[in-house]
Amino acid sequence: MAENKLSDMQRVLDAQRAAHIAARPEPLDVRKDRIRRAIGLLRNNADELANAMNADFGNRSPAQSKLTDIGGPIGFGKYCLKNMDKWARSERRHVQFPLGLLGAKAEVRYEPKGVIGILSPWNFPVNLTFNPLMQIFAAGNRAMIKPSEFTERTSELMAKLIAEAFDESECAVFTGPPEVAQAFSDLPFDHLVFTGSTATGRKVMEAAARNLVPVTLELGGKSPVVLGRSADFAKAGERIALGKMMNAGQICLAPDYLYVPEDKADEAVHGVWQGTAAMYPRLLDNEDYASIVSDRHFDRLKGLVADAREKGAEVIEVNPGDEDFSSTNARKMPLTILANVTDDMKAMQEEIFGPVLPVKTYGSVTEAVDHINKNDRPLGLYYFGEDAAEREQVLTKTISGGVTVNDVIFHNAMDDLPFGGTGPSGIGSYHGIEGFREFSHARAVYTQPKIDVAKLGGFKPPYGKAAKKAAAGMMK
Known part of the structure; x- marks a missing residue:
């Protein structure tokens, strides 16, 4: 065939x-x-x-x-x-x-x-x-x-x-x-x-x-979200939830993991939880929420969660309707937030491509920048906050395919901006x-004038004074 x-x-x-x-x-x-x-x-x-x-x-x-x-x-x-x-x-x-x-x-x-x-x-x-x-x-x-x-x-x-x-x-x-x-x-x-x-x-x-x-x-790749201390965590949570839950997270530019201040972790998780619940009060019978595309992909996502749980992550399932997902074959998966993640977990090593969201914490935003730079360059990078100096630190000290500030994914929706990755992200x-x-x-076209340019410039043998003069001028 x-x-x-x-x-x-x-x-x-x-x-x-x-x-x-x-x-x-x-x-x-x-x-x-x-x-x-x-x-x-x-x-x-x-x-x-x-x-x-x-x-x-x-x-x-x-x-x-x-x-x-x-x-x-x-x-x-x-x-x-x-x-x-x-x-x-x-x-x-x-x-x-x-x-x-x-x-x-x-x-x-x-x-x-x-x-x-x-x-x-x-x-x-x-x-x-x-x-x-x-x-x-x-x-x-x-x-x-x-x-x-x-x-x-x-x-x-x-x-x-x-x-x-x-x-x-x-x-x-x-x-x-x-x-x-x-x-x-x-x-x-x-x-x-x-x-x-x-x-x-x-x-x-x-x-x-x-x-x-x-x-x-x-x-694609692991597109990080850096939340600065100056971020509006409720608004950021809603926007992150929209980007993560659309198409059930099966988006190359979906926010892959969050990096949040240590003392703001609960607030960040709550913002995402609230944003998700407002858009998706129920999931199983909700046609607005997509299924995972195949059994193989669904099983892979469940495996990422199981691996994180075994290695000490706190698993927070965003299930506002208190629905029983174990009794359905609809391949629908609630947003699953992984708190206290470590870099040895598969969810921090593989592109997730689904409704699983690891959360890491930092004491200084420099830690987030260093972590991003130690890993493959992502397709997208997202920063939330009103601190211009901090924003520029994140943007100028990292490399990614593109950036959206105070939202996620939207740079791809701008027709006049180039869309692509760098290195392992594209x-x-x-x-x-x-x-x-x-x-x-891009075809270069050069049109020569009628004058003998090669002779004038000393490029035509036998080489003599003109050639020496031209070489000397070029090497000044």
């Missing part, structure tokens, strides 16, 4: 590359038409897509899906339409004196790379397929997509809808098990986008390296002009 898929994928890749070469230069109105078709696909099939995601998860709020997976990419597509004329302009660059006076010119042209592959994940299956797709189209590229097998109904529906809206020489979807994803990674794309775990990202990058394919990797970014350039080749 995988071999047949590989043959079919290679055929489509060859057809897309041939179509791309034949169409160069791809007019902006053609690119815009593709974005408009993608927007129309999402707008016209919002209910069907939301229902598919609900079925794949076991329970996932259609309202949440329309906000995050449908509305988000539609808005981003509009943003691309508004800005792509400006992004696509060539840039004049400086030439060394006196070449400019002699008529030399230099420019950078942002040209499409060709065929770009997208390996999209299950947690936001539509958003994390269509968001990069919008900017891939804006930059003038063709696209091939391999969505996750964990959200099978959504993936099959996207394949059907994209086939109806696009010729396969423009965009094509391939579904199937992990073997298909592996074969997809092995293809000689002109660029490859992957969203998922760090461990899988390493494998994708290794496969891409065999063909020298450049990659954009969005990999490579490259999209959104903003940075995304357009990520999916473009």
Whole structure:
């Protein structure tokens, strides 16, 4: 099966590359038409897509899906339409004196790379397929997509809808098990986008390296929340709870653990507890609260809690409705706060990706900064507080993919800000002009004047006085 898929994928890749070469230069109105078709696909099939995601998860709020997976990419597509004329302009660059006076010119042209592959994940299956797709189209590229097998109904529906809206020489979807994803990674794309775990990202990058394919990797990690003493703990708790409970914490940018002042730990936990209870007074029969996507993932989360309990953590279950989660197979898990955690606990070593929230304490915020710096650089970092000096200490002394101050996750929702990680949390970014350039080749073009510049500059043999004078001037 995988071999047949590989043959079919290679055929489509060859057809897309041939179509791309034949169409160069791809007019902006053609690119815009593709974005408009993608927007129309999402707008016209919002209910069907939301229902598919609900079925794949076991329970996932259609309202949440329309906000995050449908509305988000539609808005981003509009943003691309508004800005792509400006992004696509060539840039004049400086030439060394006196070449400019002699008529030399230099420019950078942002040209499409060709065929770009997208390996999209299950947690936001539509958003994390269509968001990069919008900017891939804006930059003038063709696209091939391999969505996750964990959200099978959504993936099959996207394949059907994209086939109806696009010729396969423009965009094509391939579904199937992990073997298909592996074969997809092995293809000689002109660029490859992957969203998922760090461990899988390493494998994708290794496969891409065999063909020298450049990659954009969005990999997540353990995004910390630092609460300063000046924070409004009630407001912070509510905002942290919203970010942690949305999609049941199955978000690459979800707050992974809290770092709070020693004498404010109870207040911080209470703020999160209150914020959770206000939004989710009940969980089991609440369609606003998502299920964990699979039994395997659910068991992994329970294992993180059990490990922490065995190693001395205090386990605080946020269950305002006093519901019995042991008698259901709905894969719903209440927010589980882990107090008094230590670094040897698995919950402090692995990305959690679910409704489990460790809490660490510090005497000085420098301890939090040092801890963050000792570990892998996170995709997101969050600071709550009104102390400007402390805020800048946290921001300037640490490294992360992005930052939200006095909230969580929202930097990703800003279309004009680049979104991406650094090191183990990712490579490259999209959104903003940075995304357009990520999916473009910055082509340098230099135009020489009529005068013999090489002779004038002493670069033409036989070398003599002119060469010595030029070298001496360059080494001053």
